[in-house]
Amino acid sequence: MAWWFFKRKRPAARTLSLRSRGDHGDAHRVDFEALAPDVDTFLGQAAYLQLGYFETLSQLIASTPELTQKESLSLAAGAALLKHRGLVSLIRERGDDALEIMLPFREPLDAFRRATHGARPLETVLSVHITAGMLDDFYVALASSYGETGRTAAEILGAADDRQALVDMIVAAIDTDEEWRSLLALWGRRLVGDTLLIARAALGPATLDEVDEKKVEPVFTRLLAAHSRRMGAMGLDA
Numbered sequence: 092m093a094w095w096f097f098k099r100k101r102p103a104a105r106t107l108s109l110r111s112r113g114d115h116g117d118a119h120r121v122d123f124e125a126l127a128p129d130v131d132t133f134l135g136q137a138a139y140l141q142l143g144y145f146e147t148l149s150q151l152i153a154s155t156p157e158l159t160q161k162e163s164l165s166l167a168a169g170a171a172l173l174k175h176r177g178l179v180s181l182i183r184e185r186g187d188d189a190l191e192i193m194l195p196f197r198e199p200l201d202a203f204r205r206a207t208h209g210a211r212p213l214e215t216v217l218s219v220h221i222t223a224g225m226l227d228d229f230y231v232a233l234a235s236s237y238g239e240t241g242r243t244a245a246e247i248l249g250a251a252d253d254r255q256a257l258v259d260m261i262v263a264a265i266d267t268d269e270e271w272r273s274l275l276a277l278w279g280r281r282l283v284g285d286t287l288l289i290a291r292a293a294l295g296p297a298t299l300d301e302v303d304e305k306k307v308e309p310v311f312t313r314l315l316a317a318h319s320r321r322m323g324a325m326g327l328d329a
Contacts, residue, residue: 131187135195143204147215147219219257220261234248270328
């Protein structure tokens with residue numbers, strides 16, 4: 092899947108950082124040199140991902156009969172749409188056409204959403220919570236590479252996501268039927284590979300040499316640690 096990230100000319104050097112949960116100060120920083128994508132790729136991917144989450148959650152709203160669950164899904168969908176609109180506004184402020192910036196990533200990111208769409212609605216709810224959480228963290232980390240544009244993007248991506256409502260849905264389902272626990276734990280583990288592949292492919296090279304692997308490893312270790320915390324908060328094994 093790594094081929095689908097278009098290669099564009101990159102600046103000579105950048106710094107990538109990953110913020111811990113609740114840490115809005117100096118983040119742990121890792122030197123990625125020229126591995127971060129160009130700013131158009133970064134913004135296009137991030138904006139289309141948020142639009143995709145809005146679409147997935149909207150589909151779940153339409154197919155969910157329970158009003159309380161519709162409301163929970165609508166909160167998360169609204170938050171994703173706000174992030175999408177914020178990133179689109181940022182693209183336009185830079186003088187670019189948002190549709191053109193996002194278009195190269197439509198097909199591959201739609202394929203990612205299909206691959207992480209569960210056979211059951213609750214699996215898809217978990218997919219949104221897990222993949223959006225991991226990729227929001229990753230794109231906030233990437234944002235440190237782009238100066239003022241990156242700082243604005245990080246603020247947009249770091250805004251309230253209202254996904255606690257999704258967590259509550261999952262926990263309620265497990266409390267009602269314990270069989271959900273093992274099923275969702277397995278599904279959550281399956282999501283990790285596809286999601287990390289999205290993040291890794293965004294760095295540019297289809298393959299990384301040993302030096303670059305060592306640069307990447309701390310960030311992905313922290314992504315996995317955050318994933319484990321999310322799963323643990325729902326009573327699921329990572």
